[in-house]
Amino acid sequence: MTPREPVERLSVDAVADAVRADILRGTIAVGEALRQETLAQRFGVSHIPVREALRQLAAEGLVSIRPNRGAVVASLSPDEATELLEIRCTLETQLVRWALPQADADIHARAAASLDLSERTADVDRWMEHNWTFHSTLYERAGRPRMVSMIRTLNNQIDRFIRVLLSRSDYRYRAQEEHRAILAAYRLGNEVAVCSLLGQHLLDTSKQLAAVIEQGNAGLPPGGR
Amino acid sequence: MTPREPVERLSVDAVADAVRADILRGTIAVGEALRQETLAQRFGVSHIPVREALRQLAAEGLVSIRPNRGAVVASLSPDEATELLEIRCTLETQLVRWALPQADADIHARAAASLDLSERTADVDRWMEHNWTFHSTLYERAGRPRMVSMIRTLNNQIDRFIRVLLSRSDYRYRAQEEHRAILAAYRLGNEVAVCSLLGQHLLDTSKQLAAVIEQGNAGLPPGGR
DNA sequence: CTGGGTCACATCATATACAAAGTGCACCGT
DNA sequence: ACGGTGCACTTTGTATATGATGTGACCCAG
Numbered sequence: 419m420t421p422r423e424p425v426e427r428l429s430v431d432a433v434a435d436a437v438r439a440d441i442l443r444g445t446i447a448v449g450e451a452l453r454q455e456t457l458a459q460r461f462g463v464s465h466i467p468v469r470e471a472l473r474q475l476a477a478e479g480l481v482s483i484r485p486n487r488g489a490v491v492a493s494l495s496p497d498e499a500t501e502l503l504e505i506r507c508t509l510e511t512q513l514v515r516w517a518l519p520q521a522d523a524d525i526h527a528r529a530a531a532s533l534d535l536s537e538r539t540a541d542v543d544r545w546m547e548h549n550w551t552f553h554s555t556l557y558e559r560a561g562r563p564r565m566v567s568m569i570r571t572l573n574n575q576i577d578r579f580i581r582v583l584l585s586r587s588d589y590r591y592r593a594q595e596e597h598r599a600i601l602a603a604y605r606l607g608n609e610v611a612v613c614s615l616l617g618q619h620l621l622d623t624s625k626q627l628a629a630v631i632e633q634g635n636a637g638l639p640p641g642g643r
Numbered sequence: 644m645t646p647r648e649p650v651e652r653l654s655v656d657a658v659a660d661a662v663r664a665d666i667l668r669g670t671i672a673v674g675e676a677l678r679q680e681t682l683a684q685r686f687g688v689s690h691i692p693v694r695e696a697l698r699q700l701a702a703e704g705l706v707s708i709r710p711n712r713g714a715v716v717a718s719l720s721p722d723e724a725t726e727l728l729e730i731r732c733t734l735e736t737q738l739v740r741w742a743l744p745q746a747d748a749d750i751h752a753r754a755a756a757s758l759d760l761s762e763r764t765a766d767v768d769r770w771m772e773h774n775w776t777f778h779s780t781l782y783e784r785a786g787r788p789r790m791v792s793m794i795r796t797l798n799n800q801i802d803r804f805i806r807v808l809l810s811r812s813d814y815r816y817r818a819q820e821e822h823r824a825i826l827a828a829y830r831l832g833n834e835v836a837v838c839s840l841l842g843q844h845l846l847d848t849s850k851q852l853a854a855v856i857e858q859g860n861a862g863l864p865p866g867g868r
Numbered sequence: 869c870t871g872g873g874t875c876a877c878a879t880c881a882t883a884t885a886c887a888a889a890g891t892g893c894a895c896c897g898t
Numbered sequence: 899a900c901g902g903t904g905c906a907c908t909t910t911g912t913a914t915a916t917g918a919t920g921t922g923a924c925c926c927a928g
Contacts, residue, residue, distance in 0.1 A: 430698070694910085711910070
């Protein structure tokens with residue numbers, strides 16, 4: 419009667435989850451090869467589930483599969499990064515418009531809490547986590563689960579590079595400032611201000627991100643994709 | 644020197660493309676089982692590429708895989724359909740805002756041409772095709788290829804149901820009217836009007852679509868997903 | 869040296885065969 | 899009629915073999 423145990427999922431999913439986590443954390447560098455045999459051994463499965471997992475990750479934009487040459491951790495051009503953030507911006511502002519009228523004290527408190535937590539932690543992983551919680555709390559009340567999960571997928575594609583941003587610039591400080599401004603306007607229910615600030619925040623992020631990627635690629639041989 | 648031949652793609656992609664086409668055309672009905680062995684025989688391959696192709700299609704939202712029970716053509720709840728069209732609406736209106744200032748006589752002419760073509764054809768497949776051309780021409784000049792392909796993927800998930808809509812209601816007539824109004828405002832460069840009309844058009848579509856799906860599901864046993 | 873060609877090796881892509889596990893259904897005895 | 903049992907079918911995964919493809923080292927000619 420109790421909802422059954424997680425049922426020991428398919429090994430394809432287990433492999434996909436593990437590799438996805440590695441990619442998101444930056445454990446595997448951009449452009450690094452993902453050899454089927456190696457992954458199969460690491461996870462104690464044959465290469466068949468590995469192939470399927472890689473294809474899954476390719477669909478999520480995290481790896482790129484080059485026929486007959488194997489899979490590598492996907493790179494991201496400055497153009498792509500910019501466009502991904504534009505999409506995110508478009509969707510997020512719309513979500514906030516829907517959510518704002520429904521926002522209550524609970525939402526305000528939780529958004530503020532994740533902001534505080536992100537301020538206090540030194541750990542990059544934690545910061546990313548709290549950052550996501552902050553953003554997603556803002557539009558939780560919009561009740562658009564698929565839209566949120568779509569934004570989540572978009573985010574996964576850029577998180578690795580945001581991570582670089584965090585270590586190389588004052589991005590974190592500026593983001594924090596911008597988040598506070600967004601939350602202030604959000605509390606007041608000022609839709610125009612929230613959307614404008616949020617848009618500015620993501621535009622700002624996109625600019626810095628494109629710069630970091632450009633600069634990062636400068637050190638690599640061309641044709642990295 | 645000449646751009647090399649299509650290179651006879653991987654059989655995984657061949658299978659995925661063929662099955663995708665079948666699903667989009669409605670050749671395979673919603674909820675119908677996609678048995679690995681059957682597909683393998685039809686395409687003259689083993690079950691391994693078939694599995695990968697199915698997983699690929701699952702990532703695109705066209706089939707749903709139930710662990711240990713196989714793959715079926717994905718269904719769509721009214722809620723999901725509505726949300727998908729909301730996403731599309733959000734992205735399309737933004738794209739049109741970017742594209743409108745760049746639109747020239749060529750764009751106007753091509754949009755009008757696809758509208759005319761869609762008016763004249765009796766074939767449903769053709770209508771769908773011209774419909775897509777019309778929409779995508781409107782924001783071609785936005786120069787956001789990834790955003791467009793994202794919309795394309797969203798569309799693939801709902802096209803099968805639009806098809807039903809076409810055969811069961813006056814949707815086609817209304818859509819044509821709405822398209823003409825959109826194009827008129829577009830020619831004038833009236834951003835506000837275009838976005839408003841486009842939003843209305845997609846909202847209208849979403850309403851009718853949700854109704855059709857609801858009604859369609861009424862005839863099916865529950866728990867179809 | 870240097871450019872080009874060749875060859876061996878690593879890896880991928882797919883096939884085949886088979887084992888294990890889950891689902892659903894039919895059958896059977898009560 | 900009804901609840902349990904077992905079987906058949908399917909999916910999932912492994913093991914292994916084979917062909918195809920790309921990579922890089924090596925060698926030879928100029």
